[in-house]
Amino acid sequence: MAQQTQVSRVVLYYRQWLKKFPSFSVLANAAPSDVLREWSGLGYNNRALRFHQLAQLVSSQFHSRLPQTPDELQQFPGIGKYTAHAVACFAFNAHVPVVDVNIRRILTRHSKKISSVSEMLSDVDAWKFAEQALPKRNAYDWNQALMDLGGMICTARNPNCAECPVNSTCASAFSKTFLQRSVVKKRQEPSWKGIPRRIYRGKVLKLLHFHSLSAEAIAGLLWSTYGSKDIAWLSDVLDTMVRNGLLTMVKKKYSIVL
Ligand code: SF4
Numbered sequence: 291m292a293q294q295t296q297v298s299r300v301v302l303y304y305r306q307w308l309k310k311f312p313s314f315s316v317l318a319n320a321a322p323s324d325v326l327r328e329w330s331g332l333g334y335n336n337r338a339l340r341f342h343q344l345a346q347l348v349s350s351q352f353h354s355r356l357p358q359t360p361d362e363l364q365q366f367p368g369i370g371k372y373t374a375h376a377v378a379c380f381a382f383n384a385h386v387p388v389v390d391v392n393i394r395r396i397l398t399r400h401s402k403k404i405s406s407v408s409e410m411l412s413d414v415d416a417w418k419f420a421e422q423a424l425p426k427r428n429a430y431d432w433n434q435a436l437m438d439l440g441g442m443i444c445t446a447r448n449p450n451c452a453e454c455p456v457n458s459t460c461a462s463a464f465s466k467t468f469l470q471r472s473v474v475k476k477r478q479e480p481s482w483k484g485i486p487r488r489i490y491r492g493k494v495l496k497l498l499h500f501h502s503l504s505a506e507a508i509a510g511l512l513w514s515t516y517g518s519k520d521i522a523w524l525s526d527v528l529d530t531m532v533r534n535g536l537l538t539m540v541k542k543k544y545s546i547v548l
Contacts, residue, residue: 295332303332317342318349322547330495333488336534340368358382379433387420388433392440399444399462407446482523490527495546502543
C-alpha cells in the first residue's frame with residue numbers, strides 16, 4: 291500500500307483492510323470486486339489485484355505463510371527486488387541489503403563525484419555496492435539509517451553535506467555545483483481536461499462498484515458535457531483497465547471484475 295502512496299493516507303486503509311482480510315486465506319477467498327472495493331481511494335488499483343493473486347498463491351502453495359527469503363518472495367506477482375529485500379529485512383530480520391531510490395542516490399553520490407542531481411548508479415552497480423557496504427551485523431538498523439539519511443540529509447535537490455555523517459568519505463560531499471548546473475524536469479502526468487488519468491481510473495471503479503455501464507453512460511456521469519474526442523479518450527482508458535484485469539466488458543458495458 292505504501293508504494294507510491296503516502297503513509298499518512300495508507301494508515302486508515304491498512305487498519306480497515308486488516309479487519310476485512312485478517313489472513314492470507316481470507317483475502318485469497320474474497321472476490322476481486324470486494325478486494326477492489328476495499329482498495330478504492332488508494333489508487334494504482336493493479337496493486338490490489340496483484341496482492342490478491344499473491345494471497346491465493348501463499349494460501350494454496352505455502353500453507354498461508356509468506357516465504358521469508360528475497361529469492362522466494364520475488365516469485366510472487368507484484369514483488370520486485372526492492373520489495374523482496376525490504377520485506378525479508380524489515381519483516382523477517384534477514385541480513386540483506388535494500389536499495390530504494392533514496393539509498394541508490396546516497397550510494398551514487400558516495401561512490402563518485404556526480405555531475406547532475408539525477409545521476410544514479412545502474413541497478414546492477416547499486417545492488418553490488420549495497421552488498422559490499424552492508425555491515426556484518428544489524429542490517430535492519432543499517433537499511434533504516436540509510437533510508438533516513440536519504441529522506442532527511444542527502445535529499446535529491448538539497449543535500450545537507452555539513453550535517454551528513456559520511457561527509458568525510460563521500461566523493462560528492464560539498465560539491466554543490468552539480469545542483470546549479472542541472473534542472474530536473476518533472477514528469478508530466480497523463481491527464482484529460484486538466485485531471486490526471488489515475489483520478490479518472492479511481493472514479494470509474496467507484497461508478498462501476500454496483501453497476502455495469504457503457505462508455506457513454508460513464509462519460510455522462512463524469513462530465514456535464516462531452517464530445518466524441520472525450521468518448522474516444524475514455525474508451526481507451528476503459529480498454530486499458532480491461533487489459534489490466536480491473537474491468538470486464540460484455541456487450542459494450544463495462545463492469546468491475548468479479
Ligand atoms: S556528503 Fe553530501 S552528497 Fe555525500 S552522502 Fe552526505 S549529504 Fe549526500
